[in-house]
Amino acid sequence: MKLKSATEFVPGKVITLSTELAKPSPFYFGFDIEHEFVNVLDSYSFDKIFFFTEPHLFELYGKELYHKIAEKYPCFLEFVPNGEACKYFPVLEHTCEDLITKGVSKKSLLLAFGGGTVGNIVGLAAGLIYRGIGYIEVPTSMTGQTDSTLSNKQAVNGKTGKNHFGVYHSPIFIWSDTKYLKTEPPVSKRSGIIEGIKNGFISDASFLDYLDTVLNPQLKFSDEQLYDLAYQIILSKLEILKQDPSEKHYGIVLEYGHTFGHAIEWLEKGKMSHGEAVSFGMKIAAELAYELGCISHEDVDLHYYMIEEKLGFNRPLPQHITTKQLMNAMIADNKKTGEDIRFVILEKIGKCHNPEGDFLVTVDLNLVEKIVDQFIASQQYSHRISA
Numbered sequence: 001m002k003l004k005s006a007t008e009f010v011p012g013k014v015i016t017l018s019t020e021l022a023k024p025s026p027f028y029f030g031f032d033i034e035h036e037f038v039n040v041l042d043s044y045s046f047d048k049i050f051f052f053t054e055p056h057l058f059e060l061y062g063k064e065l066y067h068k069i070a071e072k073y074p075c076f077l078e079f080v081p082n083g084e085a086c087k088y089f090p091v092l093e094h095t096c097e098d099l100i101t102k103g104v105s106k107k108s109l110l111l112a113f114g115g116g117t118v119g120n121i122v123g124l125a126a127g128l129i130y131r132g133i134g135y136i137e138v139p140t141s142m143t144g145q146t147d148s149t150l151s152n153k154q155a156v157n158g159k160t161g162k163n164h165f166g167v168y169h170s171p172i173f174i175w176s177d178t179k180y181l182k183t184e185p186p187v188s189k190r191s192g193i194i195e196g197i198k199n200g201f202i203s204d205a206s207f208l209d210y211l212d213t214v215l216n217p218q219l220k221f222s223d224e225q226l227y228d229l230a231y232q233i234i235l236s237k238l239e240i241l242k243q244d245p246s247e248k249h250y251g252i253v254l255e256y257g258h259t260f261g262h263a264i265e266w267l268e269k270g271k272m273s274h275g276e277a278v279s280f281g282m283k284i285a286a287e288l289a290y291e292l293g294c295i296s297h298e299d300v301d302l303h304y305y306m307i308e309e310k311l312g313f314n315r316p317l318p319q320h321i322t323t324k325q326l327m328n329a330m331i332a333d334n335k336k337t338g339e340d341i342r343f344v345i346l347e348k349i350g351k352c353h354n355p356e357g358d359f360l361v362t363v364d365l366n367l368v369e370k371i372v373d374q375f376i377a378s379q380q381y382s383h384r385i386s387a
Helices: 034-041 055-070 089-101 116-131 142-146 186-203 205-214 223-243 250-255 258-268 274-291 297-310 323-330 365-386
Strands: 015-018 026-030 049-053 075-079 109-114 134-139 153-156 165-168 173-177 346-348
Touching: 015 223, 026 034, 026 223, 034 055, 034 173, 049 055, 049 116, 055 075, 055 109, 089 116, 089 153, 109 116, 116 134, 116 142, 116 153, 116 165, 134 142, 142 186, 142 223, 186 205, 186 223, 186 250, 186 274, 186 297, 205 223, 205 297, 223 250, 258 274, 258 323, 274 297, 274 346, 274 365, 323 365
Parallel strands: 026 173, 049 075, 049 109, 109 134, 134 173
Antiparallel strands: 015 026, 153 165
16 A cells, blocks of 8 residues: 555644445544534534533533534433443443434434444444434544444444444444544554554555554654544555455455454453454464464564554453453354354465455364463463563
């Protein structure tokens, strides 16, 4: 991928992109562009808006946007639980029933102001109510702005794993203001950037060169640098979506590291971010690819360098996670296509292995267990050294 300029950094200027999906959504991008939001909203027909967010995000940024909308349109404020606790059936049921009680109609819009969990619960509710009503995504996290809002995937967790129940439902538009990223906590910001690193490993080795140049473990960025970083990560995913808007064929490569990562995240029960879990998953997937003879030891080392040294995701895997727990958690992976657990595996940096025609590779579980054993042992050694 040849990097594209985000054009001159001009606070207040709105750039219009497309999600490139089969049912694409306009994607409005910029820095400090809030004043333009209502102008865009004016082009849509609706009766009322339900503004969903978390309490701390409302106080930090949401209040200003909410009042801008409420000055012109009927707008009702709704709060959801913080973080991953949002993504469960009781919250979904309460959200849907509460909206019916408050008079939501086929012409109403739901607005999700926050990270990926807010977007998921609101997007899924919008997809279910009256078989589908409109909604708007206003992502406030690096993950939301550069990854999750580009996919149209809305889901909640089940009792045995992540994202087991959901639909594909696209927003009428996405509003990505990088001003919101300035105060994002480091672990959350890293969680979004890790998906950009993943895009380089699976699709474009040259993108890793760009990230090597701009990343630093302290995450010190000017407004312009943060703006350009988010823009380039967005483009890196859009290049993949152009080839497979459904994310069911070639687009499955976007799940690199996620089979292991989702299992780790599930075992941590909200104590680890999605991105950090995926960072561990990518390292395990790299070790597995090396064992299969697909990539070199230097390629594996590059994973550790980009994730630990350049991004700063360098704490060891929690000591209480065992191989047996991780293997059992992967059995419920939401990408299963049969009885076997299958993995996205690298063939080289920038390209995924595809021996079975669908970019998922069946691997003997005894070998997977061996690699997980070795990885966990190395992490426990790291714990002892750091202690």
